[in-house]
Amino acid sequence: MPFTNTSLSSISLLPRDILLEIFIWLSWSADNHADITQAPWVLGHVCRSWRDTIKSVKWLWSMVILRVHSYDRKVLRVLKHFLRRSDQSLFKIDLTFNEEASRKAIRSVFRKGVWELIELAQDLPELRFLDILIPSSDDEDDFDEEETFSIFSTAPRLTGEFHGDFYTTEELYRFVFKARHLDTLEVSFHYPASDPLVQPLTHSNLRRLVVLQSELAWMETFSFPHLEELEIFQHCPDCRIAKASVNELSALVERSMCKLQKFVLRAALPASTLIHILRSQSSLAELHITVNLANARDIFIAFTSSGFLPALMRLEIIEEYCSSQRFSVFMETHSEVFTMIRSRWAKTLGSRLRYLCLDISNARVKAVRKMVDFYSYDAIISEARARGLDIRLNCSGVFILDGQSQRSKICATG
Template sequence: MKGIDTTTTCPNCAIALHSGNRDSDAHLPSFPRYLLETNDPPTYLETSEVQNALDESKAQILRLDNTITALQASLEKHRRLRQSAADQLRRGSIILSVVRRIPTDVLVEIFNLTVPDAARKHATNRCPWVLGRVCSRWRAISLALPELWTTIDRKIPLAMVKAHIDRSLPHPLTVELGFSDTGSVELLIACSARWAVADVEMRAFMGPALAKVQGRLPLLRRLRYNDNNGFRSFSAFENAPALRDVTLSGKASLHLPWSQLERLNMKVSDSVGLSQLRQAHNLVALSVTGRPYEQPQPGGIGLAFAPTVELPRLRTLLIKDGVFLRSLVLPALEDIYISMDISAVPSLVERSNCHLRIFTTDVQCSAADILAVLEHSPGLVQLRSSAVQDALALLTGMTVPPLSDANANAYARPLVPALRALLITGVGDAPACAQLVAMMESRRASTMCAEPVVCVLDFVKWAQLNLHAVETLRLLKQRGFHVEWLTGPQSLDRYRSWRPSYP
């Protein structure tokens, strides 16, 4: 017996939907049970019924196959419709994206922060070149900003050098010379009147060409010059009225307007270098390696240093060999960084009558040498030492003694009472940690002392602090002191951060 067919049609795809029962769809035809469980032959009537059931099953399969085909076609259609909707959503989201709606003036500021870009090796993948490959709007903006194109390094080919020169007009240039292509050097020399910063890696073929810039450097304010070939007494940069910052390396020997320089990084190894330094009497910041010319004293007794050089305006000094200090008088010195032999610092301070505020050393030195510097520098604000041999003795010397012992103690007047920052190494064992706590508490309790911020550098420990350090750090922070305890890479990063502030 067949049921009632209540077929309806889908309004979207016109596929028949069955909301009611239909025997042919809801129930499969049945066969006599005993015939399924035995091998008995069916009767004539049973054969006819089974055949009718088989015919009905075949018809049902055909109907279901047709329905499945129609549903699959509808499913594929709806999948395409969904993909179209998703693509439309993506395109609409792109139109409303934040990056697309960034105002032009904001993009200009962002673009200006991308150069110079030293992150990539290949010039075409660096800013500002890569900006023009994003979209036509970005390309138009980048081409309309001449300041983006003012940095020309030695890695880019001739065609790109020419593009930088043309697109940067009329702005001053930051140039690097040292190309293997002489055409690039000639292009840059032709526009030397626009140089503001020049980084010269002197090559053998560049001497005659570079000589042409003499008298054509009205804007040059910073020069880095490296010469490993020995072009002695090169005078191309002698007439540069705006030059204030110079770095010389290798065998560089230049005629420069020494008296107008304010920042200088050079090596002094003979009387010529010392004479040049003597002319640079307006220096404010100096980094120097080597030591002044030495010669035997009359009679062959010992060595006599060249006459002293006074630099009355010098405030910042980085010096490789502290022995050089014996040749200097620096009345305005405030910041000194020494990498070798700090024993001459106290006599320099006394001779110059200067007032040190920052003292930095990365040479292995004794606590006694550092304490001698501190005794001559009551106005010291920052002390940085990355290699003190006896941190316990240094911390003991910086500890303010009790008032009851003041009249008998050599440190009755506290050392460096204005000290606000202490960076030190070698604080790891129990006595040094205990002395660090005592030093901090004594300086807090003293009415004459500022309370310093402490940073302990531990270059050896790459994972965790030892128990003494952990407990000391916890105790100091618990008592409200400002303290850092850096290990491994963090210590190295902090140590490397000291150098960039010097020429």
């Protein structure tokens, strides 16, 4: 509620320890401490005690969120003030353009280097995150995002996460070429396909690549020799990737010679291709994959092979079950699942697998429970717990069993 002058003067008379407790409570109730329109920043206007507290907490000054209505020198002064207060360690700037901000004003900002950030970058050795949110507009062609790329050559440690929607491979190429220190990149394309370029580009610092809803032909253009995490999400009805994209994904991993630590694939690849990609990943610790009954059995068998993914600690599998497939095939496939589970500790000496989650989608709960009873899943759970392996089984998101408790009571009957 709004404060009156009388109430503000009364607050300033409270003992210092009580003022500090009130300050902490109000600060932690704020949605985002970096937003200068929320607590604790607004509390600095109430009394000197709170103002001194804000000045003394250096980490508060290490990040700032600015909501922009138009270009003015005031925003630049705010950035410089944060820079001074943070002892030159400002590492996150979040610029959010209000919908009322004109496109002309936004363009003027980038032509000035994001409020003269080129000038500020000499004093921003720790800047790692720069998030720029621009409201959608019907006049997309009226704004040139190329102006934003220059910041990556002026802030040498700007390595934080970047989310980019691109139209062409050429546009992505120009961005990656300038963002040489970037370690995380999330890519999506406005159109379903984008042709590769003749001239390849190697990005040696990228550690994490996330691909959203796009064909993968553009991957032929790039090489990421130090990639540690690769996540691919294809939001299509049948979760399949075109054959050309399958080949490009396989080639990217081979060409980059990366030793992945985490691989997320939310699309069903042919079993032979997926196994080929995974076989060389001796450092892979976390794997999330989508399979269907057509390729699940071969993949489960591969996991029983000696030396296959020896460092794997966490495995999550989403299995797409088609109602037209016979229940006998469903049962036969899952006999391999339990063979796989036992093999991870019986055949693989020193197996590191500690977490396994199988989520069967589109199947009836009754069918899954029948399969669980038939293969004595409870016995496998008990053995797994004794060996430090946490196993979970879900059916279309409905919790069935896990390795830390007894059988769950589920209301659904299928």
